[in-house]
Amino acid sequence: MHRRTTTRSVLAALGAFGFFATAAPAQAADDPDLRLSAGTETAPGIDYRSFTVAASHGSVTGHLVTVDLTDPHVTTDLLYPGAVAARDEVTDMADAAGAVAAVNGDFFNIDEAQHPGVQPTGASVGPAIADGRELKGAVPNGQRFGPALPPGTSTRDVIGVGVDRRARLDSLELTGTLLTPNESLPLDALNQYAIPVNGTGAFTADWGTPSRLRATCGTDTRRAAPCSTDVYEVVVRHGRVESASAGIGGGPIARDTTVLVGREAGAQRLRELSVGEPVQVLHRLDARGVVPLKFAVGGYPIARGGQPLAGLDNVTAAGRSAAGTGDDGKRLFLLSLDGNAETSAGLTIGELAALLLDVGADDAVNLDGGGSATLAVRTPGATATTAVNRPLGSAERPVPNAIGVFSRP
Template identity: 30%
Template sequence: MAEAVEAAGFTPSILKIVQPAAADAPAVERYMVRIGLWSFGQRAKADKTVKELKEQGIRAKTDYLGDDGAETTGPWDMRVLMVDPRRFRGSYRTSVGKSVAKRETTSSMSKLNGAIAGVNGGFFNIHTAKALQGDPVGVSVVGGRLLSEAVPGRSALVITEGRRARITELETVVTAVSSDGTKTQVKGINRAAGPEELVLYTEEFGGKTAADGGIEAVIDSQGMVVKLRQAGGIVARGTSVLHGTGLMAVWLQEHAVGTGMKVDTKVIDMRTRRAVPLTPTTYAMGGGVGLVRNGRVRITAAADGHASVNMMLRRHPRTMVGVSKSGGLILATVDGRNPGVSVGASMVEEAHLMRWLGAKQAINLDGGGSSVMVVGHKAVNRPSDGAERTVGDGLFITP
């Protein structure tokens, strides 16, 4: 790359960068080719150079040094909210807003839940149809109802009995059992179905299922299959829908005609191998990466699918949640992408921040333009998009 840049008439420099080691991934040496150095007020000159490079067929972008993860003195602008479990008498809860399928702002979900404060939740699926992008990537339990399946082994926040919070790794097991005793695995919940998949849609879905040529069994609240239909319909209140494609569509036609159908859902704590009780006071939210475990920095980037320079080393706006030794909840946001005001944080920096704040366990939530903390239903930080982004779910503190 440096040779190509030099041949185009520019003077390159080669910078070695090290992607930090995670608990489950080694450090990786990488290299970056750089051209020129301008003050932030001279960005137009940097942009002009990038344009000239692209005209020569060289991929390039303008970059801000404060974002690259090298040592810095900041500045940082962050918000921290801590709950004292000895004095707090309210509760914690997660929310997907008015429906699973559609995205909403965190402040809108805050109003819906009558919350005191809250933050955006985990990652959501931007690689699906626009009408389905509110679907959380990872586990979601709201009021004891499983609304999105877990990514096995990914870190998650679990809330039980209103305000007992812990962080662990979860897996979900969902099984459809017909009245003739035949069983089969349900691969997904409230998301688009892949080939040869059985997916469950709950009444919280809030959208039309995909008309993908599959077959659907509509199940009433008593567990009876009230009809089979071609895929592509609403999920009415008091019902759920099993959506099958390929061989799973054939399975529905053979085992879900005029019969009962039970859908058994389990959420398993992978640390204890015990089932999480799905009661009306149970909530769970998937995180992006584990940051702190048993009071020590332990970044599980590979297990959580984020062992990359961009996610681990580069600075971005971040949202974090932690649990203190006494069981208190710690919420934090670090603003970023705002040179001279706040540079954001790397995953290593946010892990050390949460440990310094007293978190015994902590995880990273969705960041970037999604990062927001709301108090009194209003954002108290500066979202990097310039306004609140619509997201898949949120975590809230209620009276």
């Protein structure tokens, strides 16, 4: 499997993004390791095909959806089960939203074995934007789940599509403030399962119902570190402090309410607020790109500008999901491998980057893999999506979010 040298030849073999519902399997002339099946146009501008590729650990079977974002029928968005701290199967989220195709999204808070009595929240690692609405910020790098980050990347990295209908990799930085009559206090987290040490986090109705206690566990560099013993919680309703407590709670949050949770210095700042005091909670996610993102999901960057990133693992093979952008953001690629070791050997992250470049991506991210890896497609004539890959295990794993692709009249 070659790197960038085969990308354009593969595209040429595919007819430069033509849809080949009846064509013979496509294969790059100078890349015998990669074999792509004939394409199926699942909807205008949305092409699905399977593939096999020879890799370091053996033969790999996978599935690819290629999306033409210039097609006026195509739209994209983040799929999620109505709350940040909730999970559902990709096919269920896709069908509920009416998506034609979807791939699982970000890594998430799946386990809390090191914190007895603390339940995992199911919330994702990185930032999230759905239909232009900012849902959450990124946890500290040391609090993430998933493989070690490549140099120069962080939990703030995302893949998304802007209001200009162009896909891109970006980074989303939370800027937040708590305004009181006497001072401006920092806000360090938004609907996150981990608040930075000495920080303050805001939880809104978008969070869901799980306990917010997990947000006070670990440190910025060590996820397994003990939970903080210096915490405080303040409930702000209709712009005023309604209640305060040394205990961290859970349960649903009303739309007119924001719950503030502080740890260490952040807890001390919250203790200075009084019941009835006005507090204005301000927050936004700042992107590097100028064009606002319509949707965004956290992703682990593996390629930029047509080249794989340095420091990618080339040893451990696994079933994986990924997404990429190409043709100056006019194309979006969604990819997932079979997770059954009997039929697919898996790819290293380095090989995954090379594969995304081979099929036409310029920039790409690794998404959650293993038992989470799921690519759902609604084939022509079907009334629901099907997981076209074989997820690890006997059934789909519920996940917090997914990238959805839609075909509108």
